Amino acid sequence: MKKTLPDDSYTLHTDLYQLNMIETYWRKGIDQKKAIFEVFFRDLPFDNGYAIFAGLERLVSYINKLKFTETDLEYLRDEVGYKDDFIDYLRNFKFTATIRSVVEGEVVFNKEPLIQVEGPLVDCQLVETAILNIVNYQTLIATKAARIRSVVGNDALMEFGTRRAQELDAAIWGTRAAYIGGFDATSNVRAGKIFGIPASGTHAHALVQAYRNDYEAFKAYATTHKDCVFLVDTYDTLKSGVPNAIRVAKEMGDKINFLGVRIDSGDMAYISKRVREQLDEAGFKDAKIYASNDLDEKTIMNLKMQGAKISVWGVGTKLITAYDQPALGAVYKMVAIEDENGEMEDTIKISSNASKVSTPGRKQVWRINKKADGKSEGDYVALWYEDPRNEEELYMFHPQYTYINKKVKDFTARPLLKDIFVDGEQVYDLPSLNEIKQYAHERLDSLWEEYRRELNPQEYPVDLSKDCYDNKMKIIHDIHEKINSGKI
Ligand SMILES: Nc1ncnc2c1ncn2[C@@H]1O[C@H](COP(=O)(O)OP(=O)(O)OP(=O)(O)O)[C@@H](O)[C@H]1O
């Protein structure tokens, strides 16, 4: 077994092939060539009509700490086998690239650039893996959370997923993403501490089992806590749990805030209606019914259709693990590279699968909205020098089916990619988490509800500008010419 070293940096949180490519670039003298890479995903997750972008805060922290520590270098030299001269090169590495990104909480779509890294080839290559790792997960969970929020209306949503999350980091960053996407609180106390997300919770079956009796357990809890939500399904919800919760609530009177009861099993539509009757009859009309047990947007929507009397939803496993689609599939593709004369040359990745052909050139994404009501017209992916704000009328067309097109007038155009780092220095002030959450809420509000519905939403237009489209077609054409004449 090889020796192990302390985990004191995230710089090696990358795939080995990145370092191998970096070595090649360096030994061949092209490591400082300027390149541009862009992050995008090809398909929206969960068949949803939009995604909520998340992950920027962690990305900023990762970039700010990006340098090879002595233990990183020791490992690369002694265990991976890189030579001393390359190790010295890595020791002197300093991140100097420019990063542009959409901001957290932004509503985003497939096939548009979300992050752009522009700078020395070595910098661009080193950060690919971590950027994708962070953004793929956090965006996925924020989107899942927004789907769940969209079916619960104004009910309260509690995040309960830590115990089922894919390890500690996923619990913490997933909880943060869930909060951005519309959850109100988390059971994870550490997330409360480090992000300021309201931490909240009820109690488990263990409390009742410890007393082997609903009444004793609830009473013990009530004499040690002001806010009380009793878990009523340990033995028999309707015959024991709820009657004992009511008994304790009456006995304690104003000494406690009897917030309600939680049910965690059984037919939750039927049981919640009976529980509601029992609480109402006892005079606890304001006491709420909490529910948990493998919930997701589909079950919640169905329970609501059945008239379930639940108004606080605890959601764990299916949110934090993105159970029905565990990966987002965002990719990082080179769109331009400096040529021999120091000019930027646009590059493409051609695939036999048409949907995998990348769009060359440094781009900007413009969100086009109607001036009159602020509602969305679509996104307009243009080459970086174009500015639709200077246009009277915008010609927007589907990038594949170009006969689907429209002319848009009286619009506003908002650039989505913002400078986050310029030449390695952070220039963007991170907003607070509550600002991000509010921003996500507002952005979703400005989207037509046809794009927001969780079942079979309309496809939101993400169009290419004419210049961007023509550029792509020309590059594809040139490459085919080169292949046919044996130059590639
Ligand atoms: N009325 C309902 N309509 C649709 N789905 C429901 C309804 N009531 C409960 N469910 C869901 O059905 C599933 C029932 O799962 P399961 O059989 O594991 O629960 P249980 O046996 O009641 O409790 P436990 O988790 O303790 O085993 C859960 O995902 C729950 O959210």
Ligand SMILES: O=P(O)(O)OC[C@H]1O[C@H](OP(=O)(O)OP(=O)(O)O)[C@H](O)[C@@H]1O
């Ligand atoms: O169901 P989730 O959406 O993941 O929500 C979290 C679950 O965690 C707790 O259960 P516990 O760990 O005690 O397991 P159990 O209820 O399945 O027995 C709680 O009672 C919820 O059922």
Ligand SMILES: O=C(O)c1cccnc1
């Ligand atoms: O507070 C709760 O009720 C809770 C917390 C974590 C998991 N399940 C439930």
